[in-house]
Amino acid sequence: MVSASNKKTRRNYSRYRFLVQTIAFLIILLNPFANYYLGINFVQGWYQSLGIGNLWFVSPLEGLESILVSKLIYLPLIIGMTIPILLALFLGRVFCSWICPINYFSEILDRIRRFLFRKKFIKDRIVLPKFLLWFALIGELLLTMILGAPIFVWLSPPGLVGREIMMAVFFRTLAIEGLVIIIVLTLNLITRRFYCRYLCPLGGLLAFLGSKRKLVVEHESQCKKCGMCSKICPLGLDPLNGESSSSYCWNCGECVDICPDQSLNFRWHSGQLNQTSCLQAQSDIPPQDEL
């Protein structure tokens, strides 16, 4: 009886996410065709800077690099960065999980792997400390300032996807830097989202902005500690440990979907984040050190 009622109210964030990702990818896939063949310029660009009519979005890291290197403030740039920054401040790294085309490809890859090997969970072979993400962000910003030219703006995998599509449509050729996409996707075979977890400076910046976010995945009391959530998490986080409210979580909702007891849920926080809610509730588990 219980399982039947559970099935009825099963959450389907994964399906919604896949839909949003598909729409987001279709925008950058179809837009070059519209620009080139139909001359429709209403939408321009991709996920480095996207212009929809007069509404501009600029990726925060690219904008930050541009400001740091040129030491000039340009108001439209700041305004274009506002919406992505606000999104990250309130919702966390949702760009990464719900929009980024690299994650979209990775999820398709995961689906194929799950289908081929008939496994529900994919194992991570190399697990590194999560704080490498901050080193990636700081190192990238430092390298940018040393070279005097932004590196990530040219080699950012989400941006490269858009650029390669545009190059293919406009010039019927592919740029050599597209190899970065293939490398990033291949790293998924070692560890799911290896690049997103440890190396992506944009993810690092968005995680930093979202460290005090309002929308978090949280525990409720009926948890049976089956551990499914930590197995399904594409970033290798453990929601049982309170890591779902840490800054690394990108609010994809995979753990919420898989939880058989429905004890995980998205919560809109108005106050301070309570990072060890589960551990406090269940005092029989000795508190573990955070990584």
Added chain:
Amino acid sequence: MSQKFHLEKPDHIRRTLLKGTLAFTLLAATKVSAKPLFSSPVTMNRLRPPGAVPEDIFAGKCIRCGRCVEVCPYHSIIPLDARAGVYAGTPLIFAEQVPCYLCMKCVQVCPTGTLQNISQEETRMGLAVIEKYSCITWRGEALCRTCYNVCPFKEKAIHLDQLRPVIDEKYCTGCGLCTHGCPITVSPGKKAINIEPLFAQARVKW
């Protein structure tokens, strides 16, 4: 005694030292090997789109979003690839192939101010320079005035002086229409009238 000291040395210090050395070596190697990759692609007939900031800060300011490339109705603007070093991904106009028609769409979509929103007349992508030893009109072999005919600021930027074209640097926008139209090809990429990107070399004061 000294050996014992070495044995007691904490392992993480050695690891940090090794990592530091590796990082330094890599950085130094990049700096040395990447030197030719720091030279600007802007030369004769290789121009930035209208309103571009000087080359000094162009690579730093441009975020390679490609919106100017997508919006250009004549497909004049071409993004550079990895061979351009730090300038990879930045927009460039190959003036003798497809010139800029000064529609000023790109300056309206640039999100970073790398292409500043300016009017047609204010555009200074470069300056047209006639090579008088190659121009058939100046050599006195024919009465060609293609550059005069195609110029969008006829009688201002180019006027005819005793039937020979003369540039006025006060009005020339450097759009490259004259280069594109010129029937004389001196060498690959070079016509009898060429655009010299003089203004791209300006220095920026912080």
